[in-house]
Amino acid sequence: MPNGPLKVLVADDDPAIRRLLYHLLRARGYRVTLAPDGQAALDAALADCPDILITDWNMPILDGEQLCRQIRAASLPHYVYIVMLTAQSQSADLVRGLDAGADEFLAKPVQSGELFARFQAGVRVVQLEKNLRLLSERDPLTGALNRRTFLAQCEREWSRAQRYAQPLSCVLLDIDFFKKINDQFGHPAGDAALVATARLLASQSRPCDYVCRYGGEEFLALLPQTDEAGARQWADRIRLALESPSLDYHGKALSFTASFGVASNTADALSVEQIVDRADQALLVAKQSGRNRVVAFSGLQDDTLDPASLSQSNNPLAGVAARDIMSTLVLCLREQDTIAQAAALL
Numbered sequence: 001m002p003n004g005p006l007k008v009l010v011a012d013d014d015p016a017i018r019r020l021l022y023h024l025l026r027a028r029g030y031r032v033t034l035a036p037d038g039q040a041a042l043d044a045a046l047a048d049c050p051d052i053l054i055t056d057w058n059m060p061i062l063d064g065e066q067l068c069r070q071i072r073a074a075s076l077p078h079y080v081y082i083v084m085l086t087a088q089s090q091s092a093d094l095v096r097g098l099d100a101g102a103d104e105f106l107a108k109p110v111q112s113g114e115l116f117a118r119f120q121a122g123v124r125v126v127q128l129e130k131n132l133r134l135l136s137e138r139d140p141l142t143g144a145l146n147r148r149t150f151l152a153q154c155e156r157e158w159s160r161a162q163r164y165a166q167p168l169s170c171v172l173l174d175i176d177f178f179k180k181i182n183d184q185f186g187h188p189a190g191d192a193a194l195v196a197t198a199r200l201l202a203s204q205s206r207p208c209d210y211v212c213r214y215g216g217e218e219f220l221a222l223l224p225q226t227d228e229a230g231a232r233q234w235a236d237r238i239r240l241a242l243e244s245p246s247l248d249y250h251g252k253a254l255s256f257t258a259s260f261g262v263a264s265n266t267a268d269a270l271s272v273e274q275i276v277d278r279a280d281q282a283l284l285v286a287k288q289s290g291r292n293r294v295v296a297f298s299g300l301q302d303d304t305l306d307p308a309s310l311s312q313s314n315n316p317l318a319g320v321a322a323r324d325i326m327s328t329l330v331l332c333l334r335e336q337d338t339i340a341q342a343a344a345l346l
Contacts, residue, residue, distance in 0.1 A: 009050035011041035038062025072101035142198035150212030169231035257292035
């Protein structure tokens with residue numbers, strides 16, 4: 001989840017009030033966006049969801065009450081705390097505003113002391129909601145997205161990539177010989193390796209990329225607007241960065257590598273689940289062909305990288321037909337023959 005100042009959207013058709021609120025809020029370190037009417041505010045909220053919305057009640061196109069209802073009905077990524085500016089003081093009007101979705105009211109003309117006193121309640125609600133969302137969306141050990149949240153993002157990015165004919169790639173990473181790390185150094189060392197891997201992935205990712213802990217020692221990255229070649233280059237940078245340094249774990253040098261499978265939304269890909277499955281197939285080949293390497297799914301067309309052939313490469317009978325090593329059976333056992341007779345015959 002991105003850190004930084006809270007985002008505040010101010011919607012008011014009075015330019016003087018917009019300027020006043022802009023300077024007051026900017027002086028306190030908030031990021032402020034201004035909208036001259038309710039429709040412009042709704043468009044701004046849908047494009048870049050604010051943390052707090054300050055809206056006038058009486059505005060053209062959409063008034064404050066209508067804007068509140070639209071915001072509450074919209075599928076926004078997080079809760080928006082709404083402060084309604086109003087000259088209305090009747091109980092019935094306040095009930096209407098609360099019913100529309102307002103959290104707080106601020107009387108006009110705006111007084112800075114009252115503004116920030118009421119504003120702090122909104123800040124507390126927003127921070128609490130962010131903390132709860134963080135707990136529900138993130139893996140508690142590594143801080144990477146959990147699998148459920150990641151797959152939901154995958155569906156959105158798949159739809160966007162399909163709509164605009166953009167490339168989309170998945171990279172599946174598996175730490176090599178992870179059990180050996182746990183056995184040799186203990187499970188806390190394994191946890192340290194997972195955390196270090198997650199931090200590296202996060203440091204090498206763009207704001208539009210998604211990284212999750214897929215399960216155990218596996219991480220899955222989704223790279224929008226990235227084709228298979230670009231995803232393979234990205235994965236190789238991660239591989240080299242993992243390979244080079246040793247993790248200092250309580251004075252012990254902890255070294256480990258990882259294997260990577262890469263796949264993208266080529267013309268024959270039917271779903272994001274299929275891309276992930278293809279990345280998993282490529283990862284299997286990377287592990288069977290020596291580990292600490294990156295394998296792209298497109299390369300599996302090469303027989304030398306076929307998973308079945310690799311799994312049989314150490315089997316001396318692989319690919320040998322039965323007719324080439326067996327002779328025709330000319331002696332048969334009878335039902336009454338003993339096991340000793342069968343053994344002697346064989």
